[in-house]
Amino acid sequence: xxxxxxxxxxxxxxxxxxxxxxxxxxxxxxxxxxxxxxxxxxxxxxxxxxxxxxxxxxxxxxxxxxxxxxxxxxxxxxxxxxxxxxxxxxxxxxxxxxxxxxxxxxxxxxxxxxxxxxxxxxxxxxxxxxxxxxxxxxxxxxxxxxxxxxxxxxxxxxxxxxxxxxxxxxxxxxxxxxxxxxxxxxxxxxxxxxxxxxxxxxxxxxxxxxxxxx
Amino acid sequence: xxxxxxxxxxxxxxxxxxxxxxxxxxxxxxxxxxxxxxxxxxxxxxxxxxxxxxxxxxxxxxxxxxxxxxxxxxxxxxxxxxxxxxxxxxxxxxxxxxxxxxxxxxxxxxxxxxxxxxxxxxxxxxxxxxxxxxxxxxxxxxxxxxxxxxxxxxxxxxxxxxxxxxxxxxxxxxxxxxxxxxxxxxxx
Numbered sequence: 001x002x003x004x005x006x007x008x009x010x011x012x013x014x015x016x017x018x019x020x021x022x023x024x025x026x027x028x029x030x031x032x033x034x035x036x037x038x039x040x041x042x043x044x045x046x047x048x049x050x051x052x053x054x055x056x057x058x059x060x061x062x063x064x065x066x067x068x069x070x071x072x073x074x075x076x077x078x079x080x081x082x083x084x085x086x087x088x089x090x091x092x093x094x095x096x097x098x099x100x101x102x103x104x105x106x107x108x109x110x111x112x113x114x115x116x117x118x119x120x121x122x123x124x125x126x127x128x129x130x131x132x133x134x135x136x137x138x139x140x141x142x143x144x145x146x147x148x149x150x151x152x153x154x155x156x157x158x159x160x161x162x163x164x165x166x167x168x169x170x171x172x173x174x175x176x177x178x179x180x181x182x183x184x185x186x187x188x189x190x191x192x193x194x195x196x197x198x199x200x201x202x203x204x205x206x207x208x209x210x211x212x213x214x
Numbered sequence: 215x216x217x218x219x220x221x222x223x224x225x226x227x228x229x230x231x232x233x234x235x236x237x238x239x240x241x242x243x244x245x246x247x248x249x250x251x252x253x254x255x256x257x258x259x260x261x262x263x264x265x266x267x268x269x270x271x272x273x274x275x276x277x278x279x280x281x282x283x284x285x286x287x288x289x290x291x292x293x294x295x296x297x298x299x300x301x302x303x304x305x306x307x308x309x310x311x312x313x314x315x316x317x318x319x320x321x322x323x324x325x326x327x328x329x330x331x332x333x334x335x336x337x338x339x340x341x342x343x344x345x346x347x348x349x350x351x352x353x354x355x356x357x358x359x360x361x362x363x364x365x366x367x368x369x370x371x372x373x374x375x376x377x378x379x380x381x382x383x384x385x386x387x388x389x390x391x392x393x394x395x396x397x398x399x400x401x402x
Contacts, residue, residue, distance in 0.1 A: 001347065001362060006276050007246045009362035010283040011239055013390055016368075016383040018237040020287040084288050085301035154285040154302065213398070214281060214305075 034142030072171030083153025125183030139173025162208010170197030
């Protein structure tokens with residue numbers, strides 16, 4: 001095929017859809033869709049904790065929720081920046097420091113304000129493994145939707161993009177799960193939530209290498 | 215001076231791309247035709263620096279054009295277009311060098327004698343790329359062939375194959391996506 005023949009084809013295809021939907025459009029749809037299905041699954045299995053209203057007035061619960069929401073927002077922002085091939089991965093990923101520092105600050109505060117003898121029980125909480133598994137379970141559909149949407153992008157590093165997609169999906173799954181979970185200590189969040197979300201991000205790294213190649 | 219020229223050129227190209235986004239086909243054709251020499255330059259330089267010579271420059275140029283087309287939604291209308299185009303070309307170049315890296319059997323010294331020097335028909339891709347069309351399924355191949363090689367319109371293509379114009383468009387778009395995948399797997 002000659003290059004000018006290829007150009008004929010591209011122009012003909014362009015005429016059909018001059019402006020394909022932006023990555024942002026697809027990603028927002030994926031987040032809404034993934035979150036909706038995940039929330040439906042959540043309500044039909046685990047359900048919201050009974051004392052949600054009183055929990056909402058404690059800083060620990062609010063912080064747990066905020067860390068996950070902020071992570072999802074930061075990861076969305078980073079993923080959109082990474083979808084442009086001119087973005088260097090490291091510079092874009094700085095936004096992820098926001099949720100990380102938020103959690104770190106809370107952990108330090110918790111360590112200072114509660115006696116050392118209470119640290120292990122706070123960190124281990126009640127059934128951390130179930131929490132870990134639930135976050136992963138609730139993140140699966142958001143993960144698939146997110147990766148699918150990110151295929152529209154042109155990331156300099158598909159693997160990094162996949163990992164950020166994993167963080168986004170993990171943040172969404174964890175936000176939903178946080179409504180059920182009664183372990184509110186930042187120490188618990190820093191271990192079990194971070195482990196679960198980290199694993200999804202690692203999975204995203206591997207999947208992204210192949211699924212987000214372009 | 216040179217910087218000013220590049221800046222002006224970018225300004226014109228960005229204008230064409232914005233017009234293309236608004237539905238101007240002629241501007242889009244102009245843009246792609248103007249980008250091809252730049253892509254060729256980027257790819258040629260990349261190949262020259264590597265040990266692979268310039269055997270398949272045009273394949274990579276075409277792959278980059280296809281990527282620019284399929285990823286045009288990632289260009290932000292507010293930014294310069296040259297860096298975006300160059301980033302895509304570099305991505306495709308690195309990808310193709312990596313792919314070819316696994317299959318180089320001859321040292322470059324031997325290769326130079328075999329390779330033709332700069333040929334006149336520089337925009338003709340290698341026979342490998344020619345074979346790409348054969349990976350497309352029947353309808354997609356017919357449509358892509360009619361529009362690319364014969365250069366006829368979607369309307370005429372629809373009439374010839376007795377299908378709707380919508381079906382032509384779908385076949386064309388799917389064909390291009392499939393083509394992008396097979397470029398990637400070329401020489402693998």
